[in-house]
Amino acid sequence: MNDDRSLERAARSWLEDGPTQAPDRAVEAALLHIETTSQERDLRIPWRFRDMPTLARVAAAAVIGVLVIGGAIYAFGPGGSSFGGPGSAPSPTPSPTPSPTVGVIRPEQLLPAGQYGETPFGPGGMGVCFGQAGCSETAADDTIRFMFIVPDGWIGGSVHSIYLADGGKAAPGGAGLIFSRGGGLYAEPCGDEPPPNIPVGPTVDDFVSALVDHPKLDVTTPIDITLAGYAGKYVDLQVPSDISACPASYFPWEPGIYAQGPGSRWHLWILDVDGIRVVVQSTDYVGTSPQRQAELRAIVESIQIEP
Amino acid sequence: MDRDLVEQARRGDRAAFTVLVHQVSDSLYAVAFRILRDAGLAEDALQNALILAWRRLPHLRETDRFEAWIHRILVNACYDESRRARQWTANIRLLPVDGPTTPDESAVIADRDELERMFRRLPIDQRAVFVLHHYLGLPLVEIAEMLEIPAGTVRSRLHYATRGLRAALVADAELAVQGGRLA
Numbered sequence: 001m002n003d004d005r006s007l008e009r010a011a012r013s014w015l016e017d018g019p020t021q022a023p024d025r026a027v028e029a030a031l032l033h034i035e036t037t038s039q040e041r042d043l044r045i046p047w048r049f050r051d052m053p054t055l056a057r058v059a060a061a062a063v064i065g066v067l068v069i070g071g072a073i074y075a076f077g078p079g080g081s082s083f084g085g086p087g088s089a090p091s092p093t094p095s096p097t098p099s100p101t102v103g104v105i106r107p108e109q110l111l112p113a114g115q116y117g118e119t120p121f122g123p124g125g126m127g128v129c130f131g132q133a134g135c136s137e138t139a140a141d142d143t144i145r146f147m148f149i150v151p152d153g154w155i156g157g158s159v160h161s162i163y164l165a166d167g168g169k170a171a172p173g174g175a176g177l178i179f180s181r182g183g184g185l186y187a188e189p190c191g192d193e194p195p196p197n198i199p200v201g202p203t204v205d206d207f208v209s210a211l212v213d214h215p216k217l218d219v220t221t222p223i224d225i226t227l228a229g230y231a232g233k234y235v236d237l238q239v240p241s242d243i244s245a246c247p248a249s250y251f252p253w254e255p256g257i258y259a260q261g262p263g264s265r266w267h268l269w270i271l272d273v274d275g276i277r278v279v280v281q282s283t284d285y286v287g288t289s290p291q292r293q294a295e296l297r298a299i300v301e302s303i304q305i306e307p
Numbered sequence: 308m309d310r311d312l313v314e315q316a317r318r319g320d321r322a323a324f325t326v327l328v329h330q331v332s333d334s335l336y337a338v339a340f341r342i343l344r345d346a347g348l349a350e351d352a353l354q355n356a357l358i359l360a361w362r363r364l365p366h367l368r369e370t371d372r373f374e375a376w377i378h379r380i381l382v383n384a385c386y387d388e389s390r391r392a393r394q395w396t397a398n399i400r401l402l403p404v405d406g407p408t409t410p411d412e413s414a415v416i417a418d419r420d421e422l423e424r425m426f427r428r429l430p431i432d433q434r435a436v437f438v439l440h441h442y443l444g445l446p447l448v449e450i451a452e453m454l455e456i457p458a459g460t461v462r463s464r465l466h467y468a469t470r471g472l473r474a475a476l477v478a479d480a481e482l483a484v485q486g487g488r489l490a
Contacts (some may be wrong), residue, residue: 007473008441015341015421015442022336026350030357031325037358039319042365104388107432147329158464159430170459194474250464254474258466 042079084225085297086233086267086284102147110165118149120160120179124156141276146179149302151295162299163294170262172281172287175296178257180279180296182207182270185214185253196254204270204277211268217252225269228305232271239264261284261285269300274307311423316361324361332357333442335381344427345401348388356381356390369485375453382435384453389431425472431467436461 102117121141146160155165163169164175184196200210211219218238225234239259243250249258258285269280280303282296308330315323335356336479339349360377367376440448445463449457 007469010418011422011437011472012441014419017419018337018344019340022353023334023346023350026336026353027328027332027357030354031328033354033358034321034324034361037361040362104390106432108454108460158432158467168457173370192471210481258463296371303309 006014011017022245038078042216066280081223082226083301083302084269086236086265086282086293087119103158105162107156107158109156111150111154111156111162113150113152115147115149116143118160118179119143119145141181141272141278143259143274143307144276144278145302145306146280146301147240153292153295164288166287167292169260169283171285173289173292174260174264174293175282175284175288176260176300177280177282177296180256180281182277182279183216183254185210185218186251189252190240190243190250191248192251193248194307196256200253202277204232204272206282207277207279208270211235211237214252227269227271227300227304230271230273230305232269235268235270237266237268241264257281267300271305273305274276276307278305308371308372308373311371313367315368317364317367324364327373327458328336328357331377335377338438338443339381339385340376341442342382342385342431342434343388343392344423345392346386348392350379352384352388356384359384370453379453379455385435386431402423422472427470429471433464433471436464437468440465 031138067261083097102115103111104276105111105116105118119142122145132215143211150162153165154162155177157176157177161176161178167173167175169176173196182200183197184200187197198210198214200206208222211217212222212235218240220235222235223233230289237252239250239262241263243259243262251258264283265285267282267284280300282300284293284296288296308328312323312327313478332353336349336353339356340346343349343352356377360380363380363490367373367397426437429437435454436450438448438451445453447461448458451461454461
C-alpha cells in the first residue's frame, strides 16, 4: 500500500468488518437509566441583570478583585529557567485565578484560564513514530507530564496542544503550543512522504545538529537553556513565506506537525528530561499580536515537567 | 428521522425517545466500535451517549439535525472512554488453526492486522474523523458541522491519520523485507 488511494481502499474494506448491531443489553441499560433521569431545562440566562441590587454589585466586584489578585500572584510557576525564547517583552499576567485543580485539554474546547496538565507521549499521542528509522519512542515517555498556566482566549487542539481562540494556528496572527519528541527529518520538508529519510539519534544534540545541518531548514544558532529545570537547547525555525508549492504540507520531521501557515515561526525548546528528549514547540507569526506573543511566552515559562 | 418524534422526545416523551434510540443505536455502536476498537468501551460509549442525549435533548434547536447531533455526542463519549481506558493493548490476532492456504490470503490477513494495530496507535480524534469519513462516508464539511470544529481541523486530522497509517505500513513492510517484524 504505497499510495493514499490504495490505503484508503484497504482501510474502507477493513472498516466494513466489525459489528453493525448494537448489543441489546447496552441499549436496554441506557433506556432503563433514562427512566429515572430528568432532562435538562433549556433556560436562557441573561448575561447581565438590568437592575442588579447594590449588594450583589459589591459582592461581584469583590470576587473579581480576588480573581485578578490571585491571577497576578500565580503568574509564573516554579522550576527556574534560563529561558531563551523569542523577544524580551514582559509577560502579561494570566487572567482569572487558576483553579486549584489541574485541568485537562479537550480538543476544540475553549479553555478557562487556569493550569492544565497533559501527558502527550502516551498511547495515541505525539511520541508515536511507528517504528521508523531513528524512532526513539519508549514506554518511559508515556508518563512525562507537562503542566502549564493558560490565560483566557485559548482553545484545546489535537494531541494535547493549544492554540488561539481568535487567531487560530494559521497566518497571519495565529499561535499555538505543542509537545513532541522530535524524530527523523525529511530531506525535502516540502513534499517528501513518510517515512522520514534522515535518521536522527535519540539525544538533544542529535536532533539539534540535524536541524542546524539541514540545508533546507532556516534554523538559528542553538543556545543552551534550561526550562522547567531541565537543560537543553533553544532554536528558532522559520517556515518559508511561500509554501504553496508543497504538494501536501511543509513537514520537517516525523512525528511532528506540519506548518499551519506560510511564514510560521517555530520556537523550539529541546530538552533532556531524565534521558528522554522532548520538544516544547510554540508557533506564531510576525503578525501575531504582541499581547498574544507575550502570553505564549508566559505559558512556556510557566511549564513544569513531571518525568 | 421523524421530526415529530424528535420534538416529542424534546418535550420529555420517553416513549418517543425510545423509538429514536432503536433507530440510531446500531449506527452509533458501529461507529463507536470502529473508533475505539473495543466492544466493551464501545458499549460504554453508546450507553453514555444515549443517556446524555436524553438529558440534553431540550437544547437541540434544529430537530432536523438530530442524527448529526447525537453522533457528535457519541464521538465525545468515545473521547471520554479513550481517556478512561488508556490501555496499550497488544492486538495479537491468532490465525485460525487451519490457517490461510495461499500467500494472497496470508497477505490480506497481515495487512488487516497491521491496519488494526496501527490504527489503534492513532490519537482518538484522528480515528474519529477517519471513521466518520471512510466508514460513514461523510464529506469533510459535514464532519466539521457535526463535530462543530473547523473544516481545516477535520482535514488536518484526516491528513495525519492517513499519513500515520501509511508511515507505519511502509516501515513495517521494510522491516519485513529485512527479515524482522515488530511485535
